[in-house]
Amino acid sequence: MSRMALPIVTRGVCPHDCPDTCSFDTTVVDGVATRLTPVADHPVTRGFLCTKVNRYLERTYAADRVATPLKRVGPKGTGEFRTATWNEALADISLRLKSIVDSHGAQSILPYSYAGTMGLIQRESMSARFFHRLGASLLDRTICASAGTTAWMHTYGSCDGPGAEEIGENELIILWGTNTLTSNPHLWPAIRKARDSGATLVCIDPLRTRTARAADIHIALRPGSDAALALGVMHVLFRDDHADAGFLNERAHGWEELRDHVLTQWSVERAADLCDLPPQEIHMLAKRYGSTQRSFIRFNYGMQRHLGGGSAVRAGALLPAVTGAWRHPGSGATLSTSSAYLFDKEALQRPDWIPVGTRRINMNQLDEALTKPDAGVGGPGVHGLVVYNSNPATVAPNSVAVRSGLAREDLFTVVIEQFMTDTAHYADWVLPATTQLEHHDLHAAYGHHFASLNTPAIAPVGESLPNSEIFRRLARAMDFDDPEFGQSDVELIELALAGADGHLSWEVLSKVGYERVQPAGQRHYTTGRLATPSGKIECVADTLTDYGLPALPDFIEPLTWQQTTPGSTELTLLTPPQHEFLNSSFANIPRLSKAAGEQTLLMNPVDAQTRELNDGDAVLIANDRGSFPARLIVTPDARPGTVAAFGLRWAGDGSTGVNAVTGSGLTDLGRGATFYDTAVTVGHR
Numbered sequence: 116m117s118r119m120a121l122p123i124v125t126r127g128v129c130p131h132d133c134p135d136t137c138s139f140d141t142t143v144v145d146g147v148a149t150r151l152t153p154v155a156d157h158p159v160t161r162g163f164l165c166t167k168v169n170r171y172l173e174r175t176y177a178a179d180r181v182a183t184p185l186k187r188v189g190p191k192g193t194g195e196f197r198t199a200t201w202n203e204a205l206a207d208i209s210l211r212l213k214s215i216v217d218s219h220g221a222q223s224i225l226p227y228s229y230a231g232t233m234g235l236i237q238r239e240s241m242s243a244r245f246f247h248r249l250g251a252s253l254l255d256r257t258i259c260a261s262a263g264t265t266a267w268m269h270t271y272g273s274c275d276g277p278g279a280e281e282i283g284e285n286e287l288i289i290l291w292g293t294n295t296l297t298s299n300p301h302l303w304p305a306i307r308k309a310r311d312s313g314a315t316l317v318c319i320d321p322l323r324t325r326t327a328r329a330a331d332i333h334i335a336l337r338p339g340s341d342a343a344l345a346l347g348v349m350h351v352l353f354r355d356d357h358a359d360a361g362f363l364n365e366r367a368h369g370w371e372e373l374r375d376h377v378l379t380q381w382s383v384e385r386a387a388d389l390c391d392l393p394p395q396e397i398h399m400l401a402k403r404y405g406s407t408q409r410s411f412i413r414f415n416y417g418m419q420r421h422l423g424g425g426s427a428v429r430a431g432a433l434l435p436a437v438t439g440a441w442r443h444p445g446s447g448a449t450l451s452t453s454s455a456y457l458f459d460k461e462a463l464q465r466p467d468w469i470p471v472g473t474r475r476i477n478m479n480q481l482d483e484a485l486t487k488p489d490a491g492v493g494g495p496g497v498h499g500l501v502v503y504n505s506n507p508a509t510v511a512p513n514s515v516a517v518r519s520g521l522a523r524e525d526l527f528t529v530v531i532e533q534f535m536t537d538t539a540h541y542a543d544w545v546l547p548a549t550t551q552l553e554h555h556d557l558h559a560a561y562g563h564h565f566a567s568l569n570t571p572a573i574a575p576v577g578e579s580l581p582n583s584e585i586f587r588r589l590a591r592a593m594d595f596d597d598p599e600f601g602q603s604d605v606e607l608i609e610l611a612l613a614g615a616d617g618h619l620s621w622e623v624l625s626k627v628g629y630e631r632v633q634p635a636g637q638r639h640y641t642t643g644r645l646a647t648p649s650g651k652i653e654c655v656a657d658t659l660t661d662y663g664l665p666a667l668p669d670f671i672e673p674l675t676w677q678q679t680t681p682g683s684t685e686l687t688l689l690t691p692p693q694h695e696f697l698n699s700s701f702a703n704i705p706r707l708s709k710a711a712g713e714q715t716l717l718m719n720p721v722d723a724q725t726r727e728l729n730d731g732d733a734v735l736i737a738n739d740r741g742s743f744p745a746r747l748i749v750t751p752d753a754r755p756g757t758v759a760a761f762g763l764r765w766a767g768d769g770s771t772g773v774n775a776v777t778g779s780g781l782t783d784l785g786r787g788a789t790f791y792d793t794a795v796t797v798g799h800r
């Protein structure tokens with residue numbers, strides 16, 4: 116009879132791209148992870164994980180985990196592979212990469228990665244060193260947040276604000292462009308606390324999401340009109356004496372110009388017309404916001420996935436400066452807390468190794484980079500593609516074109532993955548990557564102020580390896596002999612921590628698993644010189660004129676409005692996250708894909724009637740880029756003129772998913788993606 120080993124508990128952190136960055140404990144018995152337990156006394160995790168990560172053990176031990184290197188044996192995209200050894204894989208990949216460098220130059224190799232893991236080590240450390248040493252093209256990682264964060268930086272000089280657990284004392288909370296209960300669920304306990312003390316919850320979203328339903332007030336504006344709403348509200352704040360002149364005088368640059376701008380240009384009626392809202396609604400919002408000192412706005416990324424997304428965030432970001440809400444701890448606004456983390460990313464990534472003049476390719480334009488070599492993106496065509504931490508065949512805009520690029524027989528593609536994603540199907544080589552239970556990592560967060568350490572709980576599944584180790588081995592195979600490729604993951608973590616200014620310690624992190632990077636109850640942007648040209652909050656930001664934008668916040672018409680001809684039958688399509696998935700991650704986990712059900716499309720009864728469509732109909736959503744099928748749900752949750760399809764499913768059904776119709780147009784600031792600025796027609800399938 117064998118003796119049962121004692122369970123071992125290891126503390127880790129959720130690696131996914133989510134503002135909550137939850138801490139959990141993994142129980143391991145006989146080398147097998149048996150339980151994932153949320154940390155109960157973590158101030159943000161508070162003893163619960165989300166629907167998705169509650170299934171993380173199923174994900175880790177899934178039958179479809181990639182467990183060995185795989186070499187393609189069939190046509191691209193068909194998923195025919197044979198297993199191979201690491202030695203064979205590394206030898207062949209290094210040979211192919213060297214031959215591409217010889218015939219086309221190193222810049223014809225493109226890394227493509229995003230946030231499959233948010234860890235500093237497994238996201239970009241050895242990988243960045245590898246590509247910088249190789250001299251590969253640089254990738255602008257703009258698919259998610261760059262419009263909003265660029266706008267925030269030009270306004271405040273850094274990205275910070277109250278963390279998820281700090282907002283419970285506010286009397287008014289506004290959730291702006293975010294489906295909190297799905298994409299930021301650990302903000303909810305503090306929202307509940309505030310509401311228990313009488314706070315009002317407002318949700319600003321064109322869709323009646325589960326979050327909008329749970330709010331006291333839902334403002335269902337027209338997609339892409341947020342800047343107009345913020346400027347209309349500001350008009351009332353200045354007109355009716357709700358502005359905090361003391362705060363503005365002390366902390367803001369150009370506020371009198373802003374005041375004159377909104378008073379003369381942004382009547383409530385003009386804003387209401389653009390937002391397609393009753394003027395009273397804007398009035399009501401402004402009155403509430405203006406008469407509440409302790410207010411908090413949670414901006415999130417949904418509102419900035421439109422052409423004018425940067426300008427929208429910028430206009431909204433100035434609201435707490437006008438009322439002086441920043442004066443109160445836990446009040447003001449948060450888009451991201453990312454500037455609070457001072458890890459030494461340069462030591463990890465070695466940008467000093469980048470050859471001078473290396474071209475940059477915007478990840479949102481992968482379609483052009485792969486299908487129009489020598490055009491669009493400038494410089495040599497892309498002949499080698501190394502994908503890790505991302506699933507571009509599903510997540511990138513204009514996916515029909517992206518997939519036709521991935522299918523090019525003359526493109527050498529390596530995909531480092533945990534699963535056979537849609538992207539992996541197009542690879543020449545698939546390399547097996549570890550999950551968070553199997554590797555070391557260090558995490559910042561973007562919705563709170565706790566850094567976290569992830570300690571591996573189990574040995575790697577199959578022959579999988581951490582990204583860092585894969586790039587170490589690739590470097591060796593490429594004959595890169597720099598000592599920097601010899602550093603271990605723990606050494607990399609120490610290097611990153613050394614840059615954190617003594618705020619964090621290995622001792623605390625390894626004992627507790629997480630540690631605050633700044634004291635709780637911080638009042639943001641109220642003291643000291645800010646990192647803007649004026650040193651103050653920039654109501655006037657002259658730096659924006661470099662982007663062809665006005666220095667004062669303004670409204671920019673969405674692509675869909677510019678392109679839609681009056682009287683046309685086009686609708687604006689929103690494709691926000693599905694509750695049960697994380698972007699395209701978890702879509703292959705049977706219990707979660709079953710819970711999510713088939714792809715649906717939400718449509719207002721008015722739009723359904725004019726198209727003679729009924730609830731339950733099989734419909735096709737289309738434009739000149741592509742199409743995807745869905746089951747119609749006729750519901751007032753979608754406002755007239757706007758339809759919604761939650762994403763992002765894999766192409767198991769042969770379709771290319773919602774991104775078949777999205778375009779690769781870029782936002783006004785940050786060259787971000789414009790996923791939600793998409794015009795489509797909908798008809799019977």
Ligand SMILES: Nc1nc2c(c(=O)[nH]1)N[C@H]1C(S)=C(S)[C@@H](COP(=O)(O)OP(=O)(O)OC[C@H]3O[C@@H](n4cnc5c(=O)[nH]c(N)nc54)[C@H](O)[C@@H]3O)O[C@H]1N2
Nearest residue numbers: 132292293294298319338339415416417691692696697698
């Ligand atoms: N369950 C789950 N959680 C996630 C993710 C996931 O896929 N699934 N993804 C993670 C990632 S990577 C991110 S970036 C975040 C994203 O999460 P959020 O920042 O919340 O952003 P989105 O989900 O893109 O959009 C949220 C809401 O914005 C609304 N919206 C669309 N257009 C507009 C507009 O013009 N104005 C306004 N006011 N609202 C608009 C949409 O209807 C949607 O309800 O969530 C993270 N969390």
Ligand SMILES: Nc1nc2c(c(=O)[nH]1)N[C@H]1C(S)=C(S)[C@@H](COP(=O)(O)OP(=O)(O)OC[C@H]3O[C@@H](n4cnc5c(=O)[nH]c(N)nc54)[C@H](O)[C@@H]3O)O[C@H]1N2
Nearest residue numbers: 229230231232259504505506510531532548690698699700
């Ligand atoms: N239409 C539409 N498209 C969108 C969005 C939308 O709202 N609508 N959202 C956009 C947003 S906000 C984002 S952030 C992007 C997200 O785009 P991605 O960052 O590509 O997100 P995922 O789909 O989660 O794919 C991540 C992949 O990384 C893999 N992975 C996880 N951990 C590791 C690891 O340690 N090593 C390796 N090698 N692989 C790992 C996972 O298995 C997964 O397949 O999608 C964007 N696309």
Ligand code: SF4
Nearest residue numbers: 129133136137165168
């Ligand atoms: S995805 Fe977000 S909510 Fe879910 S466990 Fe991870 S950090 Fe927490």
Ligand SMILES: [Mo]
Nearest residue numbers: 132258259260
């Ligand atoms: Mo994202």
